[in-house]
Structure formats: structure tokens, C-alpha cells
Amino acid sequence: MDTGARKRAAARGNADTKRVPFVAAIGSATTYEHDFIAPYVDDLRNVVDMEAIHAARLKLGVDPLGGAAVHYWEPINAAYKLDIAVVNPQVDPLFRS
Numbered sequence: 001m002d003t004g005a006r007k008r009a010a011a012r013g014n015a016d017t018k019r020v021p022f023v024a025a026i027g028s029a030t031t032y033e034h035d036f037i038a039p040y041v042d043d044l045r046n047v048v049d050m051e052a053i054h055a056a057r058l059k060l061g062v063d064p065l066g067g068a069a070v071h072y073w074e075p076i077n078a079a080y081k082l083d084i085a086v087v088n089p090q091v092d093p094l095f096r097s
Helices: 003-014 020-029 037-046 049-055 068-080
Strands: 057-060 083-086
Touching: 020 049, 037 049, 037 068, 068 083
Parallel strands: 057 083
Antiparallel strands: none
16 A cells, blocks of 8 residues: 555645635535435435334444544434444544543
8 A cells, every 4th residue: 555645646636625714614614514324324225124123122232433524423322212322522633442
């Protein structure tokens, strides 16, 4: 794995990226809030038999491994009435888990 090549490609790709201060970006007319969690949670029933998991009365432990998915588990737990315990709720923005 050539990390040097990756770094050079990333630098070229970001060279023309305009940086905007957070306050300006969040106040911009083009910035809006979007809920990614609810549609994901609602759509799970279409790919996973959530009723079967609920009916099995499983006690589940999940470790999001420091990733952003930590915020998905409680809505999943509530929507499908599951018994899920998040064993590591820490989010690591550098994803060093």
C-alpha cells in the first residue's frame, strides 16, 4: 500500500476545495439539516427480519468500534423494541479503535 501516493492524490483532490468557516457554512442558505438516521432505521425492516429478531427475545451487545454508527443503535432499539446494549458509546473521530 503506497500511502505516499494516496496522500498526494488527496492533496490534489482537496487543492481546489474552498474552505468556509463553520459559522458561515451553517448560516448559508445552501446548508440544511438532514436526518440520516430515521430513514435508515425505517428501511431496516426491508432487508433484515426485525420481527424475527424481536420475537427471539435476544439480548444483543454492540460495539460501534468508535464510529459514527453509535447514534443509530438507540433508535433501532426503540423502533423495533429490541434489547440492545451499546457496550462502547465513545465516538473516536480518528477512528483508532
